[in-house]
Amino acid sequence: MIDKNTLPRVAYEMMNEVHYEEADLLNRLKQTLNEENLNTAKIDGVLNELLEHTHEHFFNEERLMQEISFPAFTMHQGEHLRVLNEMKRIVNQWQIDRDPKLIRDYFLGTLQEWLMLHINTMDTITANFICMRKGC
Ligand SMILES: [Fe+2]
Ligand SMILES: [Fe+2]
Helix, strand or coil: CHHHHHHHCCCCCHHHHHHHHHHHHHHHHHHHHHHCCHHHHHHHHHHHHHHHHHHHHHHHHHHHHHHHHCCCCCHHHHCCCCHHHHHHHHHHHHHHCHHHHHHHHHHHHHHHHHHHHHHHHHHHHHHHHHHHCCCC
């Protein structure tokens, strides 16, 4: 479970709200995976929401970076693209073999750790730059 209080906060508030929503979805995925009987349709539903939300999350940050001509745009966008493709690959694999361990290990392990690190580094620097250019 991601405790929202432990989620790193960035200077641009709109980005924090989106990160909280992402944490909510990851927590919902965990609850669904922990249900006594594996409900694949329900897991598929949460995964779809998570993919859509992440797509929007990344797209909005990229739009903001372009608006302010953020110098490290390509690097930040490249990292988003890498992770989004990785998420899609894992979901596709899950749809083939229906192994909940794959989803648990990736979404509640690898991705969750990446999210914390990403917010602490690239998102933090980006938010500071947005605030400098647009004000907060
Ligand atoms: Fe972000
Ligand atoms: Fe980001």
